[in-house]
Amino acid sequence: MSKPPDFRFFSLIVRNLTNRPYRNIATVFAFAIIAGTFFSSQYLMSGAQQSLDTGISRMGADILVVPEDYAGAGQTVILSGTPSSFFFADSGFEKISRIHGVAKASPQIYIATLFASCCAAPVQMIAIDPERDFTISTWLKKNPEVKIGKDDIIIGSAIIQDVGKDLMFYGHTFHVVGVLEQTGMGVDNAVFTRFEDAYVMAAESGEKAVKKLTIPEGMVSAVLVKVDPGTSPAAVASEIMTQVPGTKVIMSNGLLNAVSGQLGATTRILYSASLAVTIVSIPLLGLISVMVAHERKKEVSILRALGASKSFVVRLMLAESFSLAIIGGFIGIGASAGILMIYQDFIRITLKIPFIIPSPTAMLVQGGSALLLSIVIGGIASLYPVFLITRSAPYETIRGG
Amino acid sequence: MLDNKYLNITIWQLLVTMNSDKMVNGIGALLVLLGVVVALTSWIIFPVCEMHGLYVETKTGTKLPMPCGYTARAETGIGALIVVAGGLLLARGTRETRQAVGVFSVATGVLVILFPTFLIGMCKLADHPCRQLTLPGLEILGIIVIIIGGYLLWKRE
Numbered sequence: 001m002s003k004p005p006d007f008r009f010f011s012l013i014v015r016n017l018t019n020r021p022y023r024n025i026a027t028v029f030a031f032a033i034i035a036g037t038f039f040s041s042q043y044l045m046s047g048a049q050q051s052l053d054t055g056i057s058r059m060g061a062d063i064l065v066v067p068e069d070y071a072g073a074g075q076t077v078i079l080s081g082t083p084s085s086f087f088f089a090d091s092g093f094e095k096i097s098r099i100h101g102v103a104k105a106s107p108q109i110y111i112a113t114l115f116a117s118c119c120a121a122p123v124q125m126i127a128i129d130p131e132r133d134f135t136i137s138t139w140l141k142k143n144p145e146v147k148i149g150k151d152d153i154i155i156g157s158a159i160i161q162d163v164g165k166d167l168m169f170y171g172h173t174f175h176v177v178g179v180l181e182q183t184g185m186g187v188d189n190a191v192f193t194r195f196e197d198a199y200v201m202a203a204e205s206g207e208k209a210v211k212k213l214t215i216p217e218g219m220v221s222a223v224l225v226k227v228d229p230g231t232s233p234a235a236v237a238s239e240i241m242t243q244v245p246g247t248k249v250i251m252s253n254g255l256l257n258a259v260s261g262q263l264g265a266t267t268r269i270l271y272s273a274s275l276a277v278t279i280v281s282i283p284l285l286g287l288i289s290v291m292v293a294h295e296r297k298k299e300v301s302i303l304r305a306l307g308a309s310k311s312f313v314v315r316l317m318l319a320e321s322f323s324l325a326i327i328g329g330f331i332g333i334g335a336s337a338g339i340l341m342i343y344q345d346f347i348r349i350t351l352k353i354p355f356i357i358p359s360p361t362a363m364l365v366q367g368g369s370a371l372l373l374s375i376v377i378g379g380i381a382s383l384y385p386v387f388l389i390t391r392s393a394p395y396e397t398i399r400g401g
Numbered sequence: 402m403l404d405n406k407y408l409n410i411t412i413w414q415l416l417v418t419m420n421s422d423k424m425v426n427g428i429g430a431l432l433v434l435l436g437v438v439v440a441l442t443s444w445i446i447f448p449v450c451e452m453h454g455l456y457v458e459t460k461t462g463t464k465l466p467m468p469c470g471y472t473a474r475a476e477t478g479i480g481a482l483i484v485v486a487g488g489l490l491l492a493r494g495t496r497e498t499r500q501a502v503g504v505f506s507v508a509t510g511v512l513v514i515l516f517p518t519f520l521i522g523m524c525k526l527a528d529h530p531c532r533q534l535t536l537p538g539l540e541i542l543g544i545i546v547i548i549i550g551g552y553l554l555w556k557r558e
Binding site for chain 2: 160
């Protein structure tokens with residue numbers, strides 16, 4: 001006589017799930033949609049937030065002062081790296097340095113490079129004063145072997161070139177000495193060089209470049225300001241605009257608001273979709289569970305008649321529901337994460353937001369919460385069938401058919 | 402007279418075989434469809450840069466395709482091969498054919514992904530259409546072809 005198959009709790013769950021493949025696939029698909037949409041919303045918000053935090057900390061400044069008429073362009077340079085050139089009088093920088101509450105002030109010149117061909121997009125060149133700069137110098141301190149000297153540039157992560165190679169702007173050759181880490185913000189599309197090299201480039205551009213570049217002497221594009229510890233950046237910003245007319249200040253919470261506004265519409269749609277799917281899915285999944293419970297009445301009654309306790313049957317029903325929820329959750333989260341990572345560039349450019357892939361820890365938390373939502377919905381959907389089963393008497397059920 | 406037990410087993414095997422044949426035919430048809438989609442993705446569905454008028458221009462004025470153009474041509478060939486594999490499965494769904502098509506599908510699926518990423522590549526600029534849409538689309542299609550090939554290999558009977 002052949003040995004009977006092992007009768008274990010988990011093997012029973014697996015057999016029950018594989019017995020109704022098409023219905024269970026539909027249930028798994030529903031859970032996958034719920035988990036996927038919820039995870040996608042969190043992923044987008046987290047990616048944008050992390051990019052903003054990294055980018056702003058890279059900027060190192062509490063306040064960015066730009067000409068009043070170019071406040072929008074200044075914000076776009078920081079957020080998306082769309083190249084721009086604008087100036088205001090350097091005398092403003094001197095005034096800003098002397099304002100009470102200003103710890104450090106660093107001038108920068110923004111130069112938009114030329115559009116050469118299909119494969120050479122314009123980049124934002126940012127000329128800095130290495131003596132007074134506190135943005136790139138922070139990065140240089142972490143990379144002490146990198147020295148920015150004559151005709152040297154440090155490039156953002158999105159610029160296509162390697163360290164040790166050359167890049168040409170306005171006919172002037174620069175040597176790449178360092179590549180910044182990815183921030184998902186405008187600085188990824190920027191190259192940093194010294195003031196002196198930018199002026200030489202401009203002077204030679206008439207002969208060497210397709211188009212002459214003019215950098216007015218004594219003018220800067222922006223001033224980065226770091227305030228004294230304990231001082232309110234808003235108060236200092238207000239003082240700057242009062243003492244230096246014709247300027248506008250950009251602060252980190254202003255950038256946050258700009259990004260939140262752009263991203264807000266998309267994430268609202270995603271969260272609404274998650275909510276709608278959840279609201280529709282709970283009764284739908286509940287209905288499916290009730291149908292399955294009715295179909296399996298006899299089966300459950302036989303189990304009870306064989307000696308299975310009510311709690312065993314309840315655990316079996318819940319375990320099956322949770323199994324489907326977990327499988328669907330993993331599939332939904334995995335598929336969403338894969339698609340969002342693959343389409344990262346498309347998302348960033350289409351939505352016009354700073355965006356990088358969230359850290360593994362953040363993604364684990366997001367995935368965990370999406371999975372938890374699936375499990376909770378699975379539990380809620382199986383409550384009524386469990387109640388139904390616990391109330392039925394095996395003998396009457398088997399006899400009644 | 403046949404024993405009932407043996408008759409039942411034979412009928413059961415017949416039913417299983419019929420269902421299995423339907424599934425194999427479905428997978429064959431799916432492979433044919435996927436092959437067509439892979440071939441058309443770079444030209445119609447998510448067109449590469451040259452379909453948007455973007456070329457590399459030499460000093461003599463000659464316009465040449467960028468890397469994405471060559472990738473598109475390679476993907477057209479790979480797509481045709483996937484169509485052939487699907488057709489073979491439709492024509493002859495034996496166990497050996499299924500396994501062969503399974504191996505072939507996994508290999509072609511890997512190539513669908515490798516051509517735009519490592520073997521030939523796409524444009525480097527992130528805002529080019531080939532980078533934003535064509536590359537991710539091909540990666541997803543490649544993964545689907547690999548999954549189908551893996552399923553054919555796993556489902557031996």
